[in-house]
Amino acid sequence: MKNNSNHILVIIFLLFFQLQGNSQNTDCGTDYIHNYRMQTDALYRNQLLILESQIEAKPQNQENIQSKSTLYNIPVVVHVIHIGETIGTGTNISDLQIQQAITGLNNRFRNVSGNGVDVEVEFCLASIDPSGNATSGINRVNGTSISNYQTNGITPTGNPCVGGLETAVKDLSRWPTSDYYNIWVVSEICNGSFVGYASYPVGGLYDGLVIVSTSMTSNSGTLPHEMGHGFFLYHTFNGDGGNVNCPLDNDCSVDGDHVCDTPPHKQGDCGLTNPCTALGVWDNSRYNYMAYCPLVNRFTQGQKDRIRATAVIAPRASLLTSQGCGVSGTNEINSSNTILIFPNPAQNMIHVTVDAALIGTNFELYDPMGKVVLSGKLSSENSLIELSSLSGGIYLFKMDGDLKQPIMVIKE
Ligand SMILES: [Zn+2]
Known part of the structure; x- marks a missing residue:
């Protein structure tokens, strides 16, 4: 993080040019919003620095603040911000597709058929709404009232692309982030530049993940990727300057992705060997949900530890005692x-x-x-x-x- 802060402008421009030239539209926009807020929002920066120090310090009383159950259940609410289609068509995806996407998300966190570890975290579509009434956990809103949403989808805060303002789009439908993890399903992000992005854990009105409707599917690698960001995982290539250099690797707990069993690499390196280092289990990075590589099938033990450490401290901890499900x-x-x-x-x-x-x-x-x-x-x-x-x-x-x-x- 501290390395990024010195080179944020450079990274933003490198990412900008690289992503603009990428026609695959498979990228994640999380770092845009993160880098922008690290630069412009002192409270955000302090919150993340404190959260990071708490996770790295591994407080001695961590056991005390962990839930008695080893399986963490996180209530989620899905807001479908469509562009006027009937339910089940176009961007207004069906309840069944959403339920299957959540099942797929759980299968990946529980390592049902992957090659990683069982994170022992599950996500449940909310059954109780904030007023105490029964709900499907799915809200649908027509987003075309927001300027530029119909043509370009949503614009993440801090991104220069044309689209519907993030806060305006999310204001159409959002539930308290203390009791629900919010997922917004959108038509597009920056006119097709990204397939998803998420907030690192800071709480507030707009915390949650955004995903395009075509990636909200049972076999999506994007949904576990963005949820990983939501529980404070960085990309496995964090610190590569936009595929420019190997991430710093002096202390694996604070360099790169701050996880020690995912060898640092450049985002474009997914081949048989890791040009950045011969140390560690290379498959843990190139097949990782937090990489940009084509085949992904795992979270690692180090990532599990980081997810679960994040889950028991503010702002995510209140989700563990939520009655949303x-x-x-x-x-x-x-x-x-x-x-x-x-x-x-x-x-x-x-x-x-x-x-x-x-x-x-x-x-x-x-x-x-x-x-x-x-x-x-x-x-x-x-x-x-x-x-x-x-x-x-x-x-x-x-x-x-x-x-x-x-x-x-x-x-x-
Ligand atoms: Zn990402």
């Missing part, structure tokens, strides 16, 4: 089982909103070493907790009754 009427979102903590990430204070039945409940805040740094009682349905004495990092908010929520504290 629960049963209607028994586990409603916003029920008394749910505490609402915001903002998260926070700077100097957090609001904690609970059901009236939980007033008087004790709470504690643990630092990454497992030490209690704050404690008290929730005195009302909406309590304000001061964090100004804390330094930046990830804390665990814990309440009686075993409710737990990681809190990210950011200090400028």
